[in-house]
Amino acid sequence: MTTNATPLTQVDDQLEADFYMYQSLLSGEELEILLGARAFLSKEIKPLVNEYWAKAEFPVEYIEKFRSSGLAALPYEGYGEHKQAVSHLLSGMVAVELGRVDASTATFFGVHNGLGFYSIYYGGDQEQRDRFLPAMATMEKIGAFALTEPLGGSDVSGGMRTTARREGDTWVINGAKKWIGNATFADYTVVFARDVEDNKVKAFVVEKGTPGFSPAKIEGKIALRIVQNAEITLTDCRVPEANRLQNMRGFRDVGEILRRTRGGVAWQSLGVMIGAYELALEYAKQRVAFGRPIAGFQLMQDLLVKSLGNITACWGMLVQLARLQDAGVYRDEQSALAKEYVAARMREVVSWCRELFGGNGILLDYDIARFFADAEALYSYEGTHQMQTLIVGKSITGHSAFVG
Incomplete structure (x- = not known):
């Protein structure tokens, strides 16, 4: 993790949902990459999302757009545009940017750049890495x-x-x-x-x-x-x-892949929370009822503040998880707790934010319905809530509650 964090007074384009300014922990170079990712996703990806979500189709132009973004292979030494592996903190924050635009896009990218790429990076020998990964790093191959x-x-x-x-x-x-x-x-x-x-x-x-x-x-x-x-x-x-990936010798190695990618899903889930919160906050400022914006009503503020509280708590958990990953000392149960906790808080936040929209909250035109529906998938994949609790429960009690 970077030790040359950006001074708080020099952090521009601050996310409103980053209430404690966690992105200031990035170095100036890392912050530049993050803001580039944010601009790319806003300009190139966001305009396509609702159309293709409604059609249940994948935009083929996604791949060409992502090729030019420089985001592929960020976490991996020797691959991609940057060649040097970036910190887990930056990788996590890029996952947040993906999630706050669209959970489907975050999942597509996470499958390719996380599960697929890391399986070969971790489980393959050098010849296999040299054969498969360069084209995956440029997204010529998915x-x-x-x-x-x-x-x-x-x-x-x-x-x-x-x-x-x-x-x-x-x-x-x-x-x-x-x-x-x-x-x-x-x-x-x-x-x-x-x-x-x-x-x-x-x-x-x-x-x-x-x-x-x-x-x-x-x-x-x-x-x-x-x-x-x-x-x-x-x-x-x-x-x-x-x-055959030569360094994959059993399910224990599969577990190593999942340990890493669970943390990525937690970061994506934070992004989904933030995306929903931003939509709700903007809507509350614009929607007028009883002669004034609903942002001025106590019950609406309660929904927004509870959402921001969940978001801020999850920021703190994931920033520390990134520190543990960068130090090489993080454990399976720590990734499991992050996925369990953040995904559960995400489920609450998207529900509160959809509630704030009233009837408009079920219309795709307002985006929030997509966040509400997609959150259910993130809550379940990469290990269900219950499976994560069993992993953490075994760690803290010393007793396994797994069946079989």
Whole structure:
């Protein structure tokens, strides 16, 4: 984490929802990157969101726009526009900017830049990193992460049904995956399967167009409608040994990936809270009832202040989590608590903010309905609220309450 924070008096373009000025903890260079991300998302991404959310389609122009943004591969040493890995604090604040514009966009980017990229960065050997990651860092190739199964979500670690069988220098994969973001168009999908020989979970980079790999878009979602989630069928899908991630030796390594990305979802959830709060605050100032703006009514101020309180508490938790990550001492249960707590507070905030809009709060034209719906997905993915409490509960009591 940076030690040369920006003086408080020199922080321009301060978010109203950053009430304690946490972004001043960034260095001048980091702040410049953050403000660039904010400007890019506001100008290039925000105008597209409602149209494509309503259609449940992914804007193909997103990818070209993100290629020019310089945001891909920010956290990774040696990749992307900046080459040097940035602090977890800056990475988190960029995730906030994504979330405050659109949770679907944040999820698309998080799947590619977090789950997909980090799986190869962490689980691949140097040859595999050199082969796959440069194109992912420029977003010429898009990544996906296939862990969850139709009959296995929170319990997938012990109940993974997708299998891999080695035949010489080839692996034959059979099974199914579900809720896989980006998978309808991703170039590289990291698929997890249980080796029938040693019963250990292994990871494979399945390239787009591989025979036996069939992703089908999941229809009828009421949240994250821009994200193209797929149910994947793998039927005698043959993948070369060269595409098996060599440093993924079991589900413990999968847990390391999830430990890192859970923190990212917590930052995204903070962004969703902030986006909803900003919409509600602006609406309250403009909406007139009984002859004056509703911002002047006590009950409306109560909703706004409770929302700001949740936001500010979550800022503090996540800033400290970033410090622990940068120091290399953070633990799984700390990421789990952050995801559990921040996602729960997000759920409260978007509800209060939607309430402030009254009937207009269910119209997409006012944006808040999208935040309200999308929050439900963030609350559940990367481990449900209940699963996070079990991880933290085991840590603080020394007793596991997991079933099985």
